[in-house]
Amino acid sequence: MASARSLLIVEDDAAFARALRRSFQRRGYAVEVCEGLEALPDALARMEHRYAVVDLKLGVGSGLKAVKMLHDHDPEMRIVVLTGFASIVTAVEAIKLGASHYLAKPANTDDIEAAFGRSDGDTEVPLTKRQTSLKTLEWERIHETLVESEFNISEAARRLGMHRRTLARKLEKRRVT
Template identity: 50%
Template sequence: MSDETEKLLLVDDDEVFLQVLHRAFKKREFDVYTACTIADALALCQAHHFSKAVVDLKLAEESGLQLIEKLKQQQQDLKIVMLTGYSSISTAVEAIKLGAQNYLCKPADADDILNAFEQGQGNADVEISTQPPSVNRLEWEHIQRVLSEHDGNISATARALGMHRRTLQRKLQKRPVKQ
């Protein structure tokens, strides 16, 4: 690859999804590197200077939020988009605070991700929902906030919520409620 080719780091524990994104960005002439764990991503970041990174929120038992912070410490000018199938307000806020440029919900394709990198400013005209979130959605948001406050520790979160750890694990395995 030439020196002018942008280097992109993709971090996701879903290897099939990772390969699909890898091919899509290769077609768009990026120099693409992939990692499935925080350790692999940090090793790649030590060896290469990336202009962009796409980081999954949930990396097996690890948190992509922790990776954002570490990547920004190593490469301050790195543009990061967080991608997740487990979106919540608290994780979106934390991702942005930690240095992500944008936050996308799966499913997202390469064009969606590239658009997220291009959106440098917020949109004051974004549509506001006319209906409040459902009770199930509010529960999901609350669990995510408490989980974030306890640095992803399931046992500590379960204690704080006053529920059994296995019950919390079952709730976390479910997809978030849309509204």
């Protein structure tokens, strides 16, 4: 049975994972860090977790696969996806696959813990009157293609009909960190 405050962090950035681990441990969580998809089955076998924080872009593979694995393992687990490359496409896919919430980096421990507690939508979120720009549409298409190609930049560039370096530059320009 899972401890009431057991947390699994799926993150390939060791420094960020270490900082997140320490912060949650100070709040009384039992924390385990998993560096990627290949280590996830072992982490799930070792301990039951109530909560999970998953980085969307893992070194090898997509955090979306981790979300699916976690949700399939325990549909009651509260999963928060963190990303430096936020997009509507990946947010929708993460929620469909079982994530409870989706946060753009930088997100701190307070933000993540608050996200664990949110189970209902917010009908008071203000609607924007701003129309979608061409740049936003391009950004969404790029991210849709990145998801389809499992975050393989070379493959995404090929599918988009652009040079790999061009795509890499576009991703760096719009990166949310």
